[in-house]
Each structure stands twice: as C-alpha cells, then as structure tokens.
Amino acid sequence: MALIAILPGDGIGPEVTTEARRVLERLGLDLSFEEAPVGGAAYHAAGHPLPPATLDLARRADAILFGAVGDPTCDSLDRHLRPEQAILGLRKALTLFANLRPAKMFAGMEDASALRPEVARAIDLVIVRELNGDVYFGEKGMRTTADGLRQGYDVMSYDEAEVRRIAVAGFEAARRRRGKLCSIDKANVLETSQLWRDVVIETAADYADVTLTHMYVDNAAMQLVRDPGQFDVIVTGNLFGDILSDQASMCVGSIGLLPSAALDVAGKGLYEPIHGSAPDIAGQGKANPCAAILSAAMMLRHSLGEPAAADRIEAAVAAALASGKRTADLGGTCSTREMGDAVLAAL
Numbered sequence: 001m002a003l004i005a006i007l008p009g010d011g012i013g014p015e016v017t018t019e020a021r022r023v024l025e026r027l028g029l030d031l032s033f034e035e036a037p038v039g040g041a042a043y044h045a046a047g048h049p050l051p052p053a054t055l056d057l058a059r060r061a062d063a064i065l066f067g068a069v070g071d072p073t074c075d076s077l078d079r080h081l082r083p084e085q086a087i088l089g090l091r092k093a094l095t096l097f098a099n100l101r102p103a104k105m106f107a108g109m110e111d112a113s114a115l116r117p118e119v120a121r122a123i124d125l126v127i128v129r130e131l132n133g134d135v136y137f138g139e140k141g142m143r144t145t146a147d148g149l150r151q152g153y154d155v156m157s158y159d160e161a162e163v164r165r166i167a168v169a170g171f172e173a174a175r176r177r178r179g180k181l182c183s184i185d186k187a188n189v190l191e192t193s194q195l196w197r198d199v200v201i202e203t204a205a206d207y208a209d210v211t212l213t214h215m216y217v218d219n220a221a222m223q224l225v226r227d228p229g230q231f232d233v234i235v236t237g238n239l240f241g242d243i244l245s246d247q248a249s250m251c252v253g254s255i256g257l258l259p260s261a262a263l264d265v266a267g268k269g270l271y272e273p274i275h276g277s278a279p280d281i282a283g284q285g286k287a288n289p290c291a292a293i294l295s296a297a298m299m300l301r302h303s304l305g306e307p308a309a310a311d312r313i314e315a316a317v318a319a320a321l322a323s324g325k326r327t328a329d330l331g332g333t334c335s336t337r338e339m340g341d342a343v344l345a346a347l
C-alpha cells in the first residue's frame with residue numbers, strides 16, 4: 001500500500017487538498033493517507049513551519065500532496081520561521097530539484113484565457129523549473145553600506161552539476177513530448193546564466209533528437225503572451241521559472257488550473273498547485289480545486305506507477321470544465337466543493 005503524505009498548509013491549501021484527496025479516494029486504489037500541519041498552521045501549532053514530525057512524514061511517504069503555505073500574520077516573523085520556509089525546506093531536504101509545471105489549454109476554455117482564443121488554443125507546454133538552487137538558496141542578508149545605508153542582498157549562483165541535472169530533466173521531458181527544448185536565461189547579463197547556457201549546450205550532445213533553442217527571459221515573458229504555442233518544453237532556473245509559470249497560468253485561464261510535480265532523481269515527488277494560499281479568498285469556498293486535483297493526477301503518474309488513473313482524473317477535470325462547471329476565477333459560480341463534486345461525477 002502506498003502512503004500519501006497530505007500537507008494542507010494555509011489559506012485555501014486545506015480547501016483544495018480536501019477535494020484532491022476525495023478524488024484519490026474515489027479511485028479505489030491501494031492508498032493510505034497521513035496528514036500533518038505545515039506552514040503558518042504548523043508555526044501556530046508547533047512553533048515551526050516545518051516541524052520534525054512533518055518532515056519525517058514527508059520522508060516516510062511514497063509521495064506528498066501539498067496544498068499551499070503563506071499566512072499574512074507571519075509576514076513579520078524572522079525569515080526562517082515564515083510559512084514559505086516550509087516548502088523551500090521540503091524541496092531542499094528531499095532534493096526535489098526538478099519542478100514540472102505543465103500548462104495546457106482545456107478544450108472550450110479559450111474564453112477564460114487572458115489571450116485571444118486563437119492564440120490561447122495552441123498552448124501545450126511544460127516548464128521544467130530548477131528548484132534547489134539559484135538566488136533562492138544563496139547567501140542572503142541585510143547589512144549596512146559604508147555610507148550607512150541599509151542594503152539587502154541575495155546571492156545568485158548555480159554550479160555545473162546543478163545545471164546539468166535539470167538540463168537532463170528538460171531534455172528527457174522534451175524527448176517524451178514534441179522534441180523541442182527552449183532554455184531560458186539571462187546570459188547577456190548574468191554569469192550564472194552564462195554557465196547555465198554553456199552547460200545546457202554541453203548536455204545537448206547526448207540529445208541529438210531534441211531541438212534546443214535559447215531565449216532571454218525578458219523576451220520569453222513577451223513570447224509567452226505573443227505566441228505561446230511555439231513552446232514545447234521550457235527549462236529554466238528557480239526564479240525565472242517561478243515567474244513564468246504564474247504568467248503561463250493566466251494564458252490558459254487561471255492560476256487555479258496549474259498543477260506541479262517536484263521530483264528527485266529517483267522519482268519521489270511532492271505535488272502541489274502552483275498557486276499560493278490566496279488569503280484574499282481563503283475560507284470562502286471560492287478556490288478552484290482543479291490545480292490540486294491535477295497535481296494528484298501527476299502524483300499517480302510520476303510517483304505511484306498509475307498512469308491510467310492519472311489519465312482518468314485529467315479526463316474528468318476536462319469533462320467537468322467542458323460541461324460548464326467553473327469556479328469564480330474562471331467566471332463561474334461553483335464553490336470549491338461543487339467543482340470537486342463535478343470532477344467526481346465525471347470520473
């Protein structure tokens with residue numbers, strides 16, 4: 001029996017993971033679930049956003065279903081106690097370096113996109129975001145300059161091994177899809193990005209069947225809106241991938257639609273919607289649970305060896321949306337529970 005760690009977290013995290021769990025339970029697979037607090041919820045309960053018992057559960061589990069962390073009441077805590085440190089800590093502690101963030105247009109949803117329907121219709125891409133390095137994990141702090149000014153700093157760096165393993169993840173993903181990989185960097189300005197580009201080009205020698213291109217991140221932000229259909233697989237660093245994936249979500253209609261997988265070399269994974277705890281709508285039953293439900297599907301595919309069950313969930317989400325069921329972010333009137341019910345009904 002596979003053990004699934006459920007880490008609901010804060011804000012809408014518990015609301016959307018509840019729906020994802022209901023879908024998983026309905027499949028009749030041999031799964032067991034164990035839940036633990038994380039983020040602000042864990043800070044308030046246990047004094048730390050990632051308590052040892054939660055980390056231990058994450059290590060023991062075969063896969064992790066994560067909601068979201070973030071709590072405005074914690075924003076002035078020391079950084080190491082803030083809710084966001086829980087997700088960063090899990091990614092680092094479990095070496096979940098490869099973050100797959102697929103964005104695909106669901107049939108009939110073009111009207112929800114921020115783009116023109118004929119532009120939006122072509123979107124079928126996956127962002128492979130590096131998750132263990134970059135400016136996120138470099139030396140950081142506050143200091144005072146010689147002139148007495150307060151100065152904040154965060155060091156950006158990648159070593160070649162870190163770039164190579166995410167490049168491999170990108171090439172492998174492209175090989176399984178349409179064979180196109182676009183590496184996104186800022187090599188015209190950043191040394192970190194120059195190394196990134198050099199190592200991606202070196203790695204390409206093992207992937208003659210994949211067409212590799214490079215793009216600067218500012219152009220990529222523009223191209224993602226101008227002609228997103230040009231992208232198959234994007235591979236990029238931690239910060240650029242964070243930003244571009246939120247942007248890609250609105251191209252397909254809502255941030256409430258984008259799931260993700262964070263994987264280690266062995267395929268162990270943490271699965272979560274790309275969105276956050278959405279304090280502005282938390283507790284109102286308004287959140288779109290589709291991203292969390294689709295994250296559960298990714299979990300079945302990537303960590304649990306159940307691709308048919310994953311297909312079934314994805315088809316059910318597509319069918320529920322096609323039938324007109326939509327939460328408020330997509331212009332509809334469904335509650336989180338009603339959207340979950342619609343997916344269950346379509347399974």
Ligand SMILES: NC(=O)c1ccc[n+]([C@@H]2O[C@H](COP(=O)([O-])OP(=O)(O)OC[C@H]3O[C@@H](n4cnc5c(N)ncnc54)[C@H](O)[C@@H]3O)[C@@H](O)[C@H]2O)c1
Nearest residue numbers: 068069070071255256274275276277278280281287288329
């Ligand atoms: N992986 C994570 O846990 C994660 C990811 C992103 C942000 N955060 C945290 O979440 C908190 C809020 O951050 P934010 O407001 O910048 O980003 P957010 O993603 O929480 O919300 C951005 C906007 O999108 C809306 N939204 C998000 N998810 C939605 C859903 N499922 N259905 C409908 N609408 C949805 C929100 O209502 C909000 O208007 C912060 O503390 C941030 O650090 C956590």
Ligand SMILES: CC(C)[C@H](C(=O)O)[C@@H](O)C(=O)O
Nearest residue numbers: 069084087088242274275276
């Ligand atoms: C909450 C935050 C640390 C996180 C990130 O920046 O990676 C979030 O934005 C995400 O996209 O998962």
Ligand SMILES: [Mg+2]
Nearest residue numbers: 242243246274
């Ligand atoms: Mg983000």
